[in-house]
Amino acid sequence: MTYCVAMRLEAGLLFASDSRTNAGIDHISTFRKMTVFEAPGERLLVLLNSGNLATTQSVISLLRQRLGHDGPNLMNVASMYDAASLLGSTIREVMARDSTGHATLDQGVDYGGSFLIGGQIRSEVTRLFQVYPQGNFIEASEDTPYFQIGEAKYGKPIIDRVLHYRTPLAEAAKCTLISFDSTVRSNLSVGLPIDMLIYRTDSFAPAVPHRIGEDDPYFHQLSRGWGEGLRQVFGGLPDADWFD
């Protein structure tokens, strides 16, 4: 499984995924579940993926392969909306090719892949979309400033409690790491290291992801401090008076 979170806040964008380095090809770099398309000064697009690996790998391979071609691609689309739409149609293309639609052949395999795509293209504000396995998509707003894909539920309560559109990026990063800590503790299929990429609104700066592993002193400090703090709050709350 996978756990990915992306946030679109006033100060910028934050992307995080459980992952391990894979490869890096010129202006495209891939971490295990994070793919970055960038032209510093002009555009930055970050994709996070979860779900069927054959589907998501094919989608990313096709998006990459078409960068050099004349047709629409992630480096020439005029808006983030067009980028999400292109990602959606590429998902449909792969599903149409790979998913047979016959129960016997599919044998209960779930071919679906989910994506988060966010970034900024010059002349636009930052934008963030969640693209469903069906290829349609929704956009984050000030009211709903974050999306999750994969094993999302364990780590959702803490985000719901502290995150809002005006949360500073450093606090959002702290919240995200605690959300990952809760997920990793409750679900063995999500593991460290975490890849985290933070983009400041209108900076068009090169993407510099952070890699956060088990031995990362900050993550360790958060994980321990959060656990101790929770147990302290829990211990300080009263027992029920209906309890004899």
Place this chain on the structure above:
Amino acid sequence: MTYCVAMRLEAGLLFASDSRTNAGIDHISTFRKMTVFEAPGERLLVLLNSGNLATTQSVISLLRQRLGHDGPNLMNVASMYDAASLLGSTIREVMARDSTGHATLDQGVDYGGSFLIGGQIRSEVTRLFQVYPQGNFIEASEDTPYFQIGEAKYGKPIIDRVLHYRTPLAEAAKCTLISFDSTVRSNLSVGLPIDMLIYRTDSFAPAVPHRIGEDDPYFHQLSRGWGEGLRQVFGGLPDADWFD
């Protein structure tokens, strides 16, 4: 959806489900997702259910209907193991009758129902089982003292952090209510009131479930205290030093 938790601790058993009162027939009482079979002084069995309502209602109706008959039933089985096994075979019986196994007729309907069944029968210790939609089952142990069914993930991290086999019942109840609070906040399909039943080991006392609604002062106090405490712990944790 549903959220149910059951715990088997040294001091006793705890059962909780999101629910609303339904009916009560002599020695069997039903809350929305909790059914109690009891003969005070001799046995107490508590069932929690989630999943397809047609399936789970049929299973419970059959278990009830057979109480008066000569064959094995929940009021005459000799052990909790036999009770779990009877519940499993009743699930299989209903599934064999209702689920057609034909994709066209089933139209993607999930007929599956999950159960937790726990209690104590005189001559035995307390026992707790999770029965799968396939009718097979697993038993709780000192290492794994609790089970959840339904919308389990939002409320799992808090239980994982504070619960162990020797947790006192009052603390387990507090932990359960906080787990429900986290679930209700993150998922609109789980709602109050909560039915909670606590059974002290070897008491064979009559079951007296508590009904905890939105206006319950203790739940309100926990919910507010927990939320404020979390935000305080969060605020007290440092930002990353790699954050400029």
